[in-house]
Amino acid sequence: MSEAHLLEPLVRRWSRRLPLSADDRSAILALPATKKSFGKDAYMVREGAHTTECNLLLRGFAYRQKLLSDGERQIISIHIPTEFIDLQNGILGTADHNVQSLNHSEVAAVPRSALMELTDKSASARLAMWIDTLIDASIFREWVVNVGRRDARARIAHLLCELALRLERTGAGRDGSFDLPLTQEQLADATGLTAVHTNRTLQSLRREGLIQLSNGILRVLDWEGLRKVGDFDELYLHQKI
Amino acid sequence: MSGFAYRQKVTGEGTRQIVALCIPGDAIDFQNMFLSISDHGIQILTRAVVADIPREPLQQLMLKRPAIGVAIIHSTLIEASILREWVVNVGRRDARARIAHVLCEFAVRLEARGLASKDGFELPMTQEQLGDATSLTPVHVNRVLKGLQADGLISRQRRNIQFTDWRALQDTADFTRRYLHLPGEDEIALAAK
Numbered sequence A: 001m002s003e004a005h006l007l008e009p010l011v012r013r014w015s016r017r018l019p020l021s022a023d024d025r026s027a028i029l030a031l032p033a034t035k036k037s038f039g040k041d042a043y044m045v046r047e048g049a050h051t052t053e054c055n056l057l058l059r060g061f062a063y064r065q066k067l068l069s070d071g072e073r074q075i076i077s078i079h080i081p082t083e084f085i086d087l088q089n090g091i092l093g094t095a096d097h098n099v100q101s102l103n104h105s106e107v108a109a110v111p112r113s114a115l116m117e118l119t120d121k122s123a124s125a126r127l128a129m130w131i132d133t134l135i136d137a138s139i140f141r142e143w144v145v146n147v148g149r150r151d152a153r154a155r156i157a158h159l160l161c162e163l164a165l166r167l168e169r170t171g172a173g174r175d176g177s178f179d180l181p182l183t184q185e186q187l188a189d190a191t192g193l194t195a196v197h198t199n200r201t202l203q204s205l206r207r208e209g210l211i212q213l214s215n216g217i218l219r220v221l222d223w224e225g226l227r228k229v230g231d232f233d234e235l236y237l238h239q240k241i
Numbered sequence B: 001m002s003g004f005a006y007r008q009k010v011t012g013e014g015t016r017q018i019v020a021l022c023i024p025g026d027a028i029d030f031q032n033m034f035l036s037i038s039d040h041g042i043q044i045l046t047r048a049v050v051a052d053i054p055r056e057p058l059q060q061l062m063l064k065r066p067a068i069g070v071a072i073i074h075s076t077l078i079e080a081s082i083l084r085e086w087v088v089n090v091g092r093r094d095a096r097a098r099i100a101h102v103l104c105e106f107a108v109r110l111e112a113r114g115l116a117s118k119d120g121f122e123l124p125m126t127q128e129q130l131g132d133a134t135s136l137t138p139v140h141v142n143r144v145l146k147g148l149q150a151d152g153l154i155s156r157q158r159r160n161i162q163f164t165d166w167r168a169l170q171d172t173a174d175f176t177r178r179y180l181h182l183p184g185e186d187e188i189a190l191a192a193k
Helices: A004-017 A022-029 A112-121 A123-149 A152-169 A184-191 A195-207 A223-229 B055-064 B066-092 B095-112 B127-134 B138-150 B166-173
Strands: A034-038 A043-045 A053-059 A062-067 A073-079 A098-101 A105-111 A177-179 A211-214 A217-220 B005-010 B016-022 B041-044 B154-157 B160-163
Touching: A004 A022, A004 A053, A004 A105, A004 A123, A022 A112, A022 A123, A053 A112, A062 A184, A062 B066, A073 A123, A073 A184, A073 B066, A105 A112, A112 A123, A112 B066, A123 A152, A123 B005, A123 B016, A123 B055, A123 B066, A152 A177, A152 A184, A152 A195, A152 A217, A152 A223, A184 A195, A195 A211, B005 B127, B016 B066, B016 B127, B055 B066, B066 B095, B095 B127, B095 B138, B095 B160, B095 B166, B127 B138, B138 B154
Parallel strands: none
Antiparallel strands: A034 A105, A043 A098, A053 A105, A062 A073, A062 A098, A177 A217, A211 A217, B005 B016, B005 B041, B154 B160
């Protein structure tokens, strides 16, 4: 695969949201991109690092997390292919959180300087980057609500609704089944719950016939039911502009 | 331009979560420039003066002037970074750390805009609002504030908060200012000696 082709998924995703001219497309595809692979749980970005590149996720999953001084972990987002895992580092320079690979993943690493040049050259790319940032922020707002104000059942159901919907939009998943290699511990860290509480909650969602989650596969059996338990309204994902 | 506002979301059950505080100098709804549906509410905390900028010229500015476009992205990124920290705050910190963290963050942000003095600052929130920002009940907030005061970390007169032991407050809050991406060193001037 040539280097330019690495960024084709990005061109496709951005062009679904806004018109990209031929010049915009070639400017994006001309970005120097290097393919990198990460193993399960490998650190992709470390908090405090001065970053020199931004990474577009090509395969697998990644998650952002912060560690507290007492060693507790909070997962703050989960990323799926064609998303940037650290676009902010193109502009901010110092990483304010960690990013880890959930399973085996691949990214296209783009030098920060080249990305900044792109924002200078292409108004559409600038706008697309900003919209990505805005949607990230919108999802973070919803996560504050999720861990702040929903009970355990709703938190887990909400997170599963969000991931299923985002995956579905990228064409991943079939018949309500999605690859979702999240451990119960990671689910707990994403919802601010204990592992035991998470386990009990998943069992109850399963008993009620809403979902199955095993061997890294999520099956949504009753979409409306799960949505209701999760108090889920997809508006904040801004899929339609 | 002056005054304070907050961003909030309401769950299906009707409970409110405050997800961000806006201080003078913040753009409160730039996202509405390109995302056509607002995904949260904005409420004014105190008497506030805002500068209304029509959507169309702002869009043009963003598209035509790269440096302004990047500056707008920059401010959205900082907002996102603060939101991440809030997920951590309500997700993994205990009540005392949560409240201390909000106080630290607010003080440092105000100081960076030149809006706080070393005498302390006016907290423009009721205990109920502080509770909605930290997912605690007002009773719990009240107890925590009294505790922080009794331990000599802060002193309060009505809504005026002074930091009597800034370092201890930061430790309690597990607060480091990196996520605010401000220039300058770790210590802030308004910490009382």
